[in-house]
Amino acid sequence: MKSINHIEKIRKFNRYYANVLGKIDQDIYNQSFTLTEARVMTEIYYIDGCTATEVSEKLGIDRGYLSRIVQRFEDEKIIIKKQSIDDKRQYALYLTEYGTEIFKDLVENANRGVDKMIQNLSEKELIRLVVSMETIESIYSKEHSFHSEVFVRPFQPGDVGYVAYLHGRLYDKTYKFGRMFEYYVMKGLTEFMIDTEGGELWVAEVHGEIVGSIAITKSSNTSAQLRWFVLNENYQGKGIGKKLMETAINFCEERNYTHVFLWTVSTLETARYLYNKYNFRLTEEKPNKEWTGTTLIEERWDLFLTDENSKI
Incomplete structure (x- = not known):
């Protein structure tokens, strides 16, 4: 017993x-x-x-x-x-x-x-309640399907370093980004940890392993930035990115943000497809020579949540 x-x-x-x-x-x-x-x-x-x-x-x-x-x-x-x-x-x-x-x-x-x-309940209490309920459902579910094991939760101590690790490993291995990119990610995450007001960072777990992340940071009272969206290459194509994206957008709607923007690069085809699916629109381009030794095209994508077509 x-x-x-x-x-x-x-x-x-x-x-x-x-x-x-x-x-x-x-x-x-x-x-x-x-x-x-x-x-x-x-x-x-x-x-x-x-x-x-x-x-x-x-x-x-x-x-x-x-x-x-x-x-x-x-x-x-x-x-x-x-x-x-x-x-x-x-x-x-x-x-x-x-x-x-x-x-x-x-x-x-x-x-x-x-x-x-x-x-x-406060927002933090409500998040804890929902996360606890999802944990019980995930652990005790008789249907041990892949999707029942995917668990998206707000970040906890120790997670932020792993989020930086995921970025550094994926972007170096797959896209040949250098050390400066990992520094750029870690610098931004450090600044976010000092002041998280109006934002949140979530991680996706599969069987207890962190496989992805996404975040929202406050830009103004009505505008937010989507950041640090990353997914382990071994778990792409399984709906986890969609779950992370919906978590972030739902958070923005609950916080009454009317505008969300993000920066990406033109070579990230999978992410760009997902942004387009959620009605983000390409609004700006600029060259970047810092990360790969060659010229990348950085892209800004914008989503206006007040638009009738802002939701799937």
Whole structure:
């Protein structure tokens, strides 16, 4: 048996969180639906055409209990069932138009309720809460897929040096940048650590290993700079860059920045593709002879978050 101290702490957390779930069930969701019923409805909404067996196995709900929920939903015209073509014993479940309206109302009520629960938390407390929840989900998930192991979090002591290391190694190995580039990165990171107001630095972890980073630094009350976006070459093409980018842009929106800019170089095709995908636009070019011994073209890209097309 594992340490009794750890076991007791886990059981204590379970008891506490069961009370939290009870509050969510009572105060957030529509009184005519229990939390379990809302979970079932959510599963049917996101996996259109799933079977009762799939819902039961994923949510860990007794089949008899689930059968009663499904029957109620069918009686109230919330769902419809269609016999599976592959297995006549199975029925695919779909939300009706009426059921979809109910689901969206539940989501809206839930969002308002959760917002009320966290309104007294500071930004740092909220980040800690979300990071802790993501950690539990990542560690205890039964689906050990690659994406469930990708974890983006704010930087901690010891991370900044590794972010500089990632830049120095990648840009020297792949693009033949010299020592001055690593100095430039370390100098900027050092200045950021002295004053992080209005900004944040995040790292991406896979199985506990830091594989990438991204940061936002404050330029003015309405403008921010995206910096230190880097990803280990062995983890490119797996959606981690997209997750880092969305973390940074969401932060800017929460801070009410209306403008974000960044500097890159024309040879970084993968990064430039991602910037373009998120509606950054090339606005300025200038030569740089400091880093490789040859002339590079530095590029400035700008994103205006007030534009209608600023989001994907």
